[in-house]
Amino acid sequence: MNNLKIGFVGGGLINNLGTNSDMQLFFDCIQFYLVPKYPDLRWSLLTDRFYRRYLKLNELEQAATLMRYVEAEFKILDNNAIDINEIKSGKIKSDLDINQKSLFDIFCKYFESFNECIEYVKYYISKYGNEYRYEPVRVAITTIPYLMNYEQIPLSTFDKLNPNEKPIWWTGKIPNID
Known part of the structure; x- marks a missing residue:
């Protein structure tokens, strides 16, 4: 499982982005450059909910707003x-x-992927309304066949992660599902 790829999934979309170290670096940069600069914003939506768990449907707009802050800051960081x-x-x-010249350029596909996932969710909501079963936007193992097992993990398993516990996508250890 050393060649696992990690990416963003949600709304039926699967985007391969890179290695677990790449993903970790992306969130480390958010933690290091944005959280101290804008301490009054609810960064835990990205640095905990999205990074370790999943975004709930009612969190998508606020998470998208925060990601726009990240994009803007990464554009000025070389x-x-x-x-x-x-x-x-x-x-x-x-x-x-x-x-690449800037952090934005280095992580450009991360922003594109995040926005695509949110747009897919919005599209399906507009098309199917209440019949749409929300597929959470989250960081996931995107390598087949591991993705299939990852998708079967109940959301409650992610909810139960301890604050200092590494995300499941980072460890690559998919829990047994009964």
């Missing part, structure tokens, strides 16, 4: 805002193009 030495040396496996 690529030396992150330590890329371990990626360059091969110590950390990465699918990121670290030669």
Whole structure:
């Protein structure tokens, strides 16, 4: 399971984004650059709910607003805002193009993917209304066949994660489902 890909899923969409280290770096940058700069915003929607669990339907708009803050800040942070030495040396496996100019450019497909997932949910709600069964927007293992098992994990399992527990997508350990 060393070659697992991680991405964003939701609204029936599956977007492969990269390695678990890439995903961790994305959220580390949010934690490091945005949380202290805008302490009054509800960052836990991204840094806990989205990062470790899933976004509830009623959280999507606020999460999208927060992600727009992230996009704006990443556009003004150049690529030396992150330590890329371990990626360059091969110590950390990465699918990121670290030669891009800004953090926004490095993580551009993350923003596109997040927005696509939200748009898919909105589309299905507009098409099916109350008949639409919400498929949560979340970070997930996107490698087949592991994705199939990941999708079977009850949302209550994510809800029960302890505050200091790593996300299931990071560990790659899919719990037994009875």
